[in-house]
Amino acid sequence: MQLSQIKADIRLRSPWEAIDLGFAMVQAWWRIIYSPWIIFAIIFAIILWQVVPDDSRWIAALIFWWCKPVYDRLLLHISSQELFSLDEEARQAGWQGSLQRLKKLPSLLRRNGLFSSLTYRRLSLSRGFNLPIWQLEGLKGAARKKRQRLLHTNTHSQAVWLTIACIHIEMILNLAFFGLVLLWLPSHMQSSFFTDFFLEQASTDSNYWVDLLGYVFYVTSVIVIEPFYVVGSFGLYLNRRTQLEAWDIELVFRHMATRLAALREGIIFEESASSTSHPLVSLLSAFVLVAVFSVTTNQKVYAANEPVAATVLPAEQSKATIEALMKTKALSHTETFSYWKPKDWDTTTPDDVDPSAMGEFFEALGKILAVVFEFGLWVLLAIVIFVLIIYRDYWLAFFQGGVQRAEKKAKPDILFGMDIRPESLPDNIAAVARQFWQQGQQREALSLLYRGGLMRLVNQDEVELEDSHTEGDVIKLSRRVLHKQREAYLEKLTHVWQRAAYAHRFPDDSEAEYLFQHWENAFPAHVEGDI
Secondary structure, three states, X not given: XXXXXXXXXXXXXXXXXXXXXXXXHHHHOHHHHHXXXXXHHHHHHHXXXXXXXXXXXXXXXXXXXXXXXXXXXXXXXXXXXXXXXXXXXXXXXOXXXXXXXXXXXXXXXXXXXXXXXHOOOOOOOOHHHHHHHHHOXXXXXXXXXHHHHHHHOOOHHHHHHHHHHHHHHHHHHHHHHHHHHHHHOOHHHHHHHHHHHHHOOOOHHHHHHXXXXXXXXXXXXXHHHHHHHHHHHHHHHHHHHHHHHOHHHHHHHHHHHHHHHHHHHHHHHHHHHHOOOOHHHHHHHHXXXXXXXXHHHHHHHHHHOOOOOOOOOOHHHHHHHHHHHHOOOXXXXXXXXXXXXXXXXXXXXXXXXXXXXXXXXXHHHHHHHHHHHHHHHHHHHXXXXXXXXXXXXXXXXXHOOOHHHHOXXXXXXXXXXXXXXXXXXXXXXXXXXXXXXXXXXXXXXXXXXXXXXXXXXXXXXXXXXXXXXXXXXXXXXXXXXXXXXXXXXXXXXXXXXXXXXXOOOOOOHHHHHHHHHHHHHXXXXXXXXXX
């Protein structure tokens, strides 16, 4: 990196000022940073949405969140190249420059700790601050650990709090998008909007759009906040490098050298021109020399007034003078501290014990145990979050009516305008339905099969159905208790019934016979658990 080409004002800052410097860089270079970042994020988000199963759309958001270390490497590359003026061609090319930066992404993902960042280091709260050590310095192994330990001094806590703050800002922005949508909804839909989203009580078609809306809001929040997090962490890294390596002083000396070189070239040019120019130029040069000598004289007078002896003392006399000075009252201040210790305390160490070796052993053991416990706590936290997401229907119920919602609901008697009470149906449903079909009463036969299936789902499989549910909701809610064969039969029966009920299109005899023969297997009279 060339410090002389750096675009930021490098000076010693507090950690919070360094974070603000990173935020200012994002604001100044927002087009350069966001153009390739938005292109990549949108394409990746669309691919995830198309790949994940329809009934597990939340996995797309989880994968998008988990892959943040991939995005961070692209954002750090763009910001560092812009800071040190290393990518002027891509900067001037606009959208073509964005595509050029995206082409460098594969090379950014190799040999820079991406695997560890996506696995056991994924939940590190200082990953943004550690990333430049991997990517820009290219350190690995013991050298990286030593370098990271040095850079973490006086800065690690601020890096952690930056991560926590950006996580919360991302969540707030995501909720703000939902609040914006809520403002545009009719008043009678506002109360049920969040209930439908979190408890998945919307219909099948509506639930797809609700999931898509939540996914778009989350992706947008990450797109907005992630550059601030990465470049803010980069600002912390730059400030720590400035503290350790005195970048600000080096830049001052570089600027002084540049000015002196320019001044020297100007004087040489003036001397070469004085031989051929007008005598007036020579007169002006004389005035300049007089001014320089006058400044030098004043500096000598100022230096003569400083309280420093003109003679240099010998080494022996200097040592005696320093010792006498250290014995003065101003420099010989001592304090005495008292503390408790056991009576038979032996402060001596056996000759065969090396205290430094024992200290190094326990220090290494403590670090190993700390890493193990920290990793275990992060794994436990991830498991708790995963369990809360999976069983959100149960604990969110307490926020939507408390215990009343957790109570067992009354089983409905009528669904879709059809009576599903057990006493309203014959004992051998499939045989009676086959008789209806042979008598030319196709609609009654299919209706009887579907009514019987709903009755068995409600009364034996304990599927909580309501009169507001659609046929698609029945299939979705039944997936929790039905195995694949029963679920496939229910979907086929539902589609056949929908075509007959709404489009008056009936199946052929072979398809109907399949439904009659397999109805008892799909809805047996007595079900013990999930067959």
